[in-house]
Amino acid sequence: MNMFHGQQLVPVHPFKPDEASGSKLLTIVRSEGELAYEADMLLPHRKAYYLLVFVRHSPGCHWVDAMPYVRQDNTLYFTVPRQMLVKEEAVPSWSTHLTFSEEFLALQQNAALRTLPLIQNPHNGHQLNLTAADTAFIEEQLLKLEAEYRRPGEWQHRMLSAHLTVLLTYLSRLYTEQYASQAPSADHLLLRTFRAKIEECFRERHEVGAYAELLHLSAGHLSEVVKAQSGKPAIKHIHERLVLEARRLLFYTSDSLKEIAFSLGFADASYFNRFFKRETGRTPAEYRSSARKMYQ
Known part of the structure; x- marks a missing residue:
């Protein structure tokens, strides 16, 4: 490929x-x-x-x-x-x-x-x-x-x-x-809206409070509903979307780790490195290397 x-x-x-x-x-x-x-x-x-x-x-x-x-x-x-x-x-x-x-x-x-x-x-x-x-x-x-x-x-x-x-x-x-999607409800619709906002803003907004502000809710209420509906904390949804995009860029491009970090809204490439390792168990460089071995 x-x-x-x-x-x-x-x-x-x-x-x-x-x-x-x-x-x-x-x-x-x-x-x-x-x-x-x-x-x-x-x-x-x-x-x-x-x-x-x-x-x-x-x-x-x-x-x-x-x-x-x-x-x-x-x-x-x-x-x-x-x-x-x-x-x-x-x-x-x-x-x-x-x-x-x-x-x-x-x-x-x-x-x-x-x-x-x-x-x-x-x-x-x-x-x-x-x-x-x-x-x-x-x-x-x-x-x-x-x-x-x-x-x-x-x-x-x-x-x-x-x-x-x-x-x-x-x-x-x-x-x-x-x-295994859940049946629609008012809370489930809020979860959908939250996910849609993440899709729009994940590069610029990394905190639950930023999305709560967009949705005119308290961060506590948003966190409570998202956790009840999805089984995962609201911050986890944000982090998973960042990790997914990072994996895409690491896998499909040769952009430097610094370039990828900045494109995802991380001001510090070293923080992006720590974030990615915390979420996946591997550094970005380790992930890129292991993923591309599948083609060798």
């Missing part, structure tokens, strides 16, 4: 609509054994859009946030914009790729989709294992989406939104079952 070196930034691939389809905010592509080769996918990158891939058969391995996934038949893989991805090699693929932009979710008629667990992805998941019944249902919904995708016109967007709502709702049910 290729890595980035020096001052190269991990690229963010924008959403690319298929103008011929008539849909500017959603794409769907079926592969029937083609050699899926996109050179820029073989380098670490992020996507500025949501991606669902229903894999019927596609041998090989890819990585998401430094976690390897050996692709399995009849499995659903999904990514959200913040995750870091890389493919190991180009291989023939029998699969269906569905992408949609953040602008699609921003539309008023799609507001409910933004709250679905699959879209929120609080567990930073990527893979959904499917039963035979799940596979049949998902294939049916994808065929309906494909049919509408090839039928430009006044009603296309509404029909695509309707079919996608059914698909994402079904997948979110699988997500909650497989990732």
